[in-house]
Amino acid sequence: MTRPILQLEGLAVQLRTEAGTARILDDVTFSVPAGGSLGIVGESGCGKSTLLRAILGILPRGAETPVGSILFEGRDILTDRAASARGRIGFVPQDPYLSLNPVFRAGDQILEIMRRHAPGSRRDHRARIVELFRAVQLPDPEGALSKYPHQFSGGQRQRLLIAAALACDPSLLVADEPTTALDVTTQREILALLRRLATERGLALLFVTHDFGVLAAVCDRVTVLYAGRVAEGGPTRAVLDAPEHPYTRMLLACHPDRATDLVGIPGAVPAATAQPSGCRFHPRCPIARPSCAEAPPPAIAIGDRVVACPYHAEPILA
Numbered sequence: 106m107t108r109p110i111l112q113l114e115g116l117a118v119q120l121r122t123e124a125g126t127a128r129i130l131d132d133v134t135f136s137v138p139a140g141g142s143l144g145i146v147g148e149s150g151c152g153k154s155t156l157l158r159a160i161l162g163i164l165p166r167g168a169e170t171p172v173g174s175i176l177f178e179g180r181d182i183l184t185d186r187a188a189s190a191r192g193r194i195g196f197v198p199q200d201p202y203l204s205l206n207p208v209f210r211a212g213d214q215i216l217e218i219m220r221r222h223a224p225g226s227r228r229d230h231r232a233r234i235v236e237l238f239r240a241v242q243l244p245d246p247e248g249a250l251s252k253y254p255h256q257f258s259g260g261q262r263q264r265l266l267i268a269a270a271l272a273c274d275p276s277l278l279v280a281d282e283p284t285t286a287l288d289v290t291t292q293r294e295i296l297a298l299l300r301r302l303a304t305e306r307g308l309a310l311l312f313v314t315h316d317f318g319v320l321a322a323v324c325d326r327v328t329v330l331y332a333g334r335v336a337e338g339g340p341t342r343a344v345l346d347a348p349e350h351p352y353t354r355m356l357l358a359c360h361p362d363r364a365t366d367l368v369g370i371p372g373a374v375p376a377a378t379a380q381p382s383g384c385r386f387h388p389r390c391p392i393a394r395p396s397c398a399e400a401p402p403p404a405i406a407i408g409d410r411v412v413a414c415p416y417h418a419e420p421i422l423a
């Protein structure tokens with residue numbers, strides 16, 4: 106088996122807020138091997154962004170020290186600051202319109218990042234940036250160096266941001282819904298680009314999305330989060346074709362591309378300060394039993410999949 110680049114074991118993140126302790130992530134476990142791509146999906150408020158923040162070491166103020174471990178290239182970046190500082194984690198943000206500094210030329214913005222990570226002369230760095238621009242298929246890579254962000258289209262700006270994420274020579278690329286701000290055609294091109302770069306460079310890719318179409322286009326595996334806990338995980342195709350957890354089944358049934366007789370999931374994701382006892386999905390779950398409110402369900406392994414529901418084989422009646 107390929108070595109994991111990123112491995113989370115029992116990660117829990119809590120935040121002190123005015124409304125009490127927000128239990129945002131609990132017992133999150135998964136791994137991403139070199140060359141592998143994992144998508145994190147779940148409704149808004151399930152903890153996807155907080156998960157990325159924990160990995161990138163940028164949790165908000167009020168966060169308690171996370172519990173569990175985040176092994177990056179075999180070292181726990183929660184405790185090993187040196188590993189974290191040296192970490193080769195590239196980040197592709199959500200919004201290409203907000204994520205570039207409008208007053209600096211594209212080349213200079215990436216030069217800054219490269220200088221921090223790799224030795225070399227200005228000329229070496231510029232040559233490498235042109236190479237990166239070529240790799241992300243920016244038109245006129247040489248000319249792009251001296252352009253300002255507003256001189257690029259949305260898709261080109263996202264390509265610039267991917268080039269910026271690659272500037273630290275990463276072994277892991279973390280992307281937070283990088284195509285939501287783009288039109289469908291551009292979205293497809295950017296997803297294909299990410300997929301190709303990850304394969305060609307042997308990068309591990311961690312991809313956050315709420316869109317199953319995007320997930321299927323990019324990720325070999327998926328982890329479904331619900332209210333900060335893993336509901337289900339496994340190969341993307343298998344999970345999309347035959348979801349096991351009631352949450353995944355209902356979430357997929359509400360997807361516009363899928364016509365089924367199930368409509369929406371009643372209720373809403375609970376506030377992180379008011380997580381239900383036991384299985385956090387039980388108040389919205391049509392097959393919940395009284396015991397579901399008692400203790401968090403353990404993750405059950407089914408081949409190369411996991412599902413956190415002892416009643417996953419039961420039908421859901423509309």
Ligand SMILES: Nc1ncnc2c1ncn2[C@@H]1O[C@H](COP(=O)(O)OP(=O)(O)OP(=O)(O)O)[C@@H](O)[C@H]1O
Binds near residue numbers: 151
């Ligand atoms: N700084 C904070 N203070 C208080 N609560 C927070 C904070 N950050 C996140 N939360 C809460 O943690 C939960 C998870 O939030 P998070 O942003 O990680 O979810 P998400 O799945 O990324 O949502 P979205 O898809 O809308 O970005 C939510 O209930 C949110 O209100």
